[in-house]
Amino acid sequence: MTLASPRGAATRWLRPVRALLALGAAAVTAAAAAAPWTLTGTLGTHDPNIYKTSTTWWIFETTDNNGIGVKYSADGRNWKQGVPIFGSGLSWWRNYTAADKPAQVWAPGCGEWNGMGYCYYAVSRFGTQNSAIGLTTSAGGIAAGRWVDQGPVVTSTTGNTYNAIDPALARTAGGSPYLVYGSFWNGIFIRPVSSTTLKPSGTAVNIARDNVNGIENGFVISRATNGTTWYYLFASKNACCQGANSTYRIVVGRSSSITGPYVDKNGVAMMSGGGTVLASSGSRFKGPGGQSLLSNGSVMAWHAYDAWNNGAPVLFINNVTWGSDGWPLPVW
Known part of the structure; x- marks a missing residue:
């Protein structure tokens, strides 16, 4: 997330989340082929990372000063705030x-990953590329809560072509793990990580850039269509973190290789500012972004800012519908 310039190059903040009502009516107002899910409970969020185990839905999220934020739900609709990881x-x-x-x-x-819980996360200073992606792991999975920090695994400083934030694990169709990260500057990067430690083990490749609007929050999944495996890069463009003035939008491109090149539905390269829009601002909810998906591409979570509630960031979730051409349809 970022303001009009990169999250390391402008003041970053979270608006206070006030008592939010169940978003049933709000969701219906969003313009989309299918309305987002009706959600209840604790819905204030930023950069929601959605994940589902056999019995529980999870959201991991940005916090203002409280470690790694955690929400959980039995059905994906009613959300409760959990205990943060490394809250101090x-x-x-x-x-x-x-x-x-x-x-x-x-x-x-x-x-x-292989029965082990993991969380990549970013720590950074406002106005700089002084940033690090950390990794913590939990033997026995997420629910076990045995989080052990593994320290920083990617760092950046002034002069780097990337900013070490917005981490997300991706997998090839064969199961090899990669780490996606980056924000503004030269955009989004991907690099292989060890299948044992999940720490970087190879060279980074630049896979998306937008020198006009900025691009960040890269999230990659694979999906087979008509016998062909495609890799889909979802990202957020423009400015976040300005409440109702935020201009974020969610875009997507695809490639036959996890390391690119990625192009949008019109064939425009994502290294040249391309990206097919899946969600943009509506009359009430502004700046959708910070998106993540279940690994099979069936469900997407994102945040947007409520112009009727002082620009508070709110959780949205919706099914992802895929066209016969292999492209996802707008979620909002």
Whole structure:
């Protein structure tokens, strides 16, 4: 997430979330072929990372100064706020976070890998590329809650072509893990990680860039269509974090290789500003972005800002409908 310039290059903040009502009526107002799900409970969120285990739905989220935020639900509709991971922060974070926000975490990317829970997350200082992506793992999975920090796995500083934030794990069709990350500057990158430790083990490849609007929050899934495996790169463009003035929109491109090149539905390269729009601002809810999907591409979660409630960021979830041409249809 970012303002009109990168999340490391402008003031980043979260608007306070007031008492939000169940979004049933609000969801219906969104313009889409199918309305987002009706949600209840604790719906204030930023950068929601959705994940589903056999019995529980999870959201991992940005916090203002409270570690890695966690929500959970038995059905994906009624959400409760859970106990944050490392809610008081870790000592090494202070090398990257602002002095008054020592436990601020951005855009975690969490799930399970070979029975192990994992969370990538970003810590950064406003106005700089002084950023790090950390990794924490939990033996026995997410629900076990045995989180052990593995330290920083990607870092950036002034002069790097990327900003080390917005991490998300991706997988090839054969099961090899990759880490997607980056924001503004040269955009979004992807690099292989160890299948044992989930730490980077190879060279980063630049897969999306937009020098006019900016691009971040990369999220990659694979999906087979008519016998062909495609990799889909979902991303957020434009400005977030300005409440009702936010101009984020969710876009997508695809490639036959996880490392690209990715193009949008019109054939425009995502390295040249391409991206087919899946969600943009409506009359009430502005700046949809910070998106994530279940690994099979069936469900997407995102945040948008409520212009009728002081620009508070709100959770949205919807089914993803895929066309016969292999492209996802707008979710909103």
